[in-house]
Amino acid sequence: MKIFIIMGIGILIGRFLMIGKLKKWNERLAMLCTLLLIFSMGVMLGQKDNFISELSSLGLKSFLFFLIPTVVSIIFVYILTRRFIDKKDTKGNDK
Incomplete structure (x- = not known):
């Protein structure tokens, strides 16, 4: 808090x-x-004494900490964009 x-x-x-x-x-x-x-x-x-041996698992964890929020954010923004951004009608005019 x-x-x-x-x-x-x-x-x-x-x-x-x-x-x-x-x-x-x-x-x-x-x-x-x-x-x-x-x-x-x-x-x-x-x-850290065993940093070199932990580096591969640290790299994988870091990659997952980057990948998961990025993918979820992209999906979330895509859904919100499709839902709330004005779409053009078939004649090319704005709604």
Whole structure:
């Protein structure tokens, strides 16, 4: 629940208080935090003794974590698009 509250506060601050120069600095800070996160994940993985042997299963799990949400999202967007986007009638005019 705390995560949602903090995320909501961040959304409100981003919507109403981030203007011009602050937005550019916020983008730079977000990029720096992302790079730090990736670096720390690499350090954590590098500390594991059997990392090389686990790499194949880690790769498979990562691939599945990518594939399943992507396929479900594509299907979901396709269904919503077919249902809610206006279709052209047979004469080529919009409804």
